[in-house]
Amino acid sequence: MTEIKVARRGPAEVWITGIGLATSLGEGLDANWQGLQDRRVNVDETNFAPYIVHPFAPVNFDTQIPKKGDQRQMEAWQRIGTYAAGLALDSAGVKGNKEILSRMDMIVAAGGGERDLAVDEAILTAQAKGNVPPGFLNERLMNDLRPTLFLAQLSNLLAGNIAIVHGVTGTSRTFMGEETAAVDAARIALARIVDGESDIALIGGAQNGERKDLLVLYEFGDFNLKNKFAPLWARSEHPGFALGSAGAFLVIESKAHAEARGAKPFARLTQVLGDHAPRKQPGQITRSLEALWNKLKLTGDTAAVITGATGAEPATAEEHAFLASHPGRAIRATGTMFGHTMEAQFPIGLALAALSISRGELFPANDSSGFEIEMSAPPSQIVVIGTGHWRGEGMALVEAIS
């Protein structure tokens, strides 16, 4: 075999150096941390009744998206995401640094944008009354759809807006596929940095949960939490998720790159693993999570767990069974406090893991079932879990930098 010597770098150590969070608990790391300390849950049980959603805590979008024209070109999910991405870049200290942003790689986990419900409603009710001509739908859509609405709906335009507003222009990829899109975004971005293909990347996702068209999609499968809020582990009688509203982004980069620019890390991102278990037989999700767990480089048995468990069944019961087989660990379900933010849930988990490690404490339990226990020691390893409500399993290991 011909041996060619090249200057390949890697395997690189990867640090989390920036975190941007804008959620139903508030904006920024301190507000979210305080919300967690206070065991605060922000739900709206009336405006979408009987469905429960976690509303986005108001922010001043101007601070991260200065041009009103840009804001107008986006629907809420894009504004939330672009805002949170800006916070992450600020947090990493790279905001406005053209040299770094021009080679920053971006992988966004995205769904799609809001429909114009008034237009849909008007078309459907007119059709229900009967006697509409063959071109009726065409005519209404041609006249009633806002021309730029399409761009506010397109999945890859969250990344597009981040490029336009913040100047992140290395590479831009958008993964779709609900919860696991974010697992894969983190997995691929990490692999590229470890391998030396990339030095620094922005990853994350966003969702606006205050959307009836989104509720429709999940209502097809009877997944929406109805009538009364309950903490995630206390939903066995009434399973389901309350859609959450959040943007969660992280800047990850090689240790060498971070050190060269004097960036301070929150934590190390060591592993991100994904699986796609067939979900035909009971126990397959539990076994998938166990297999992923066994691939993690855990030291001792003190690692805490932050899970994005959705509340949907059977996935949540199967994950509960897996977690119960590793007793004594501190577990936190973000679904209780943030709702289910779909593509943003795994990034929220990564963000809170890194934040907990950097602040030297895991945030308090918030669970009436007693499944979540307190942890007094500073966490050195936190496992982030993302089990899709319908498909996909993911796990990450976030560690303290010794």
Add this chain to the structure above:
Amino acid sequence: MAAPRDKLGRPIVVVTGMGVATSLGAGKSDNWKKLTAGESGIRTITRFPIDGLKTTMAGTIDFVPIEPFSSTDLSERLADLVAEEAIAQAGIGSAGNFPGPLFLANAPIELEWPQRDELARTIGKAEFKYDDLLTASGGGRFVPWHRRFLFGSISDHLAERFGTKGSPISLSTACASGATAIQLGVEAIRRGETDAALCVATEGSVNPEALIRFSLLSALSTQNTPPQAASKPFSKNRDGFVMAEGAGALVLESYEGATARGAKILGVLAGCGELTDSFHRTRSSPDGKPIIGCVRKALADAGMTPEQIDHINAHGTATPENDKMEYLGISTVFGERAKEIPISSNKSMVGHTISAAGAVEAVFSLLTLEHQRIPPTINYEIPDPAIPFDVVPNKARDAKVTAVMSNSFGFGGQNASLILTREPA
């Protein structure tokens, strides 16, 4: 023995299987025959009423019947077709057991009008609110629609059907999606994560709302008669792209893995480039820098110079903006050679297959290498003096082709370029 690694020390990535479907037909042989004969697959839309539309033609795929129609169902069927063709040609793995990951490019998935109409009909009254739709959605009547209209729905199906390994990835980078799917496969093999990858891109989006969305952005040609002449890349009288359906698939393998199992090598994925444009949501930076940078990154990734490229498979959408910017980008990188190098746009015949275009055109680029024949740019009657490309006007041309560059540029500042060669460099 050739080196199993490229100039940068990475595993060489080769193609061992390809599949394609467009409005010209299903499969490589039918497509290639019609493409090199300069046939158009663009026709007047019959799938839904065209009353009141400014654009009434598209490159629809009508030979795969879907009833009731949904773009997601059609996209899935097309992806099945091309993946099957590619895997059969590669002769890799066994039935339902593909030995590598899936990278799928597809359009964002959403509930569509036929389903929305059916949902509204179950309400059973003429006056209702959106909340009534929401209420009618639950209770288990529409469970299959949850599965169908998740964003990961098609990749989920493909992963199960073809037995790909690991977490399947669905992606969208607008009109560059097909190229991005291939790029992700190339990267996974180069990192040594896998010896093989299945890269698929599919588009079945000709439905009223999708057409109207592009129409409202003034992106589509309105030269409806005759439909076959609507797509006019690089012509002075071009006026927009023509929406089209299609799919493409590549089986990628490491050179080492492919040769070890005695697979026939169809071509080499020598380089990939990608660079984001932050100028505007639908327009390229007027200085062309992102396109120039993207093309240069692909050349650098392949370890090649512009002189080594002997054919460019253009993005060539036939929008006034794209074709102008593509000329600026290519002429900046290729200099005087930009006027000599044959540059053709498959979209003149098959239309713009949007999410699938990057993969469809990669397959056509590989067929160009195989047959040493360059497909034409048809409908080229009035050259645009501002774009002095040799567009291989109207008739296919035999030529010595050793390396092809295939470009994809999309909404949201997405730019991607691939370089495909016959043999490992």
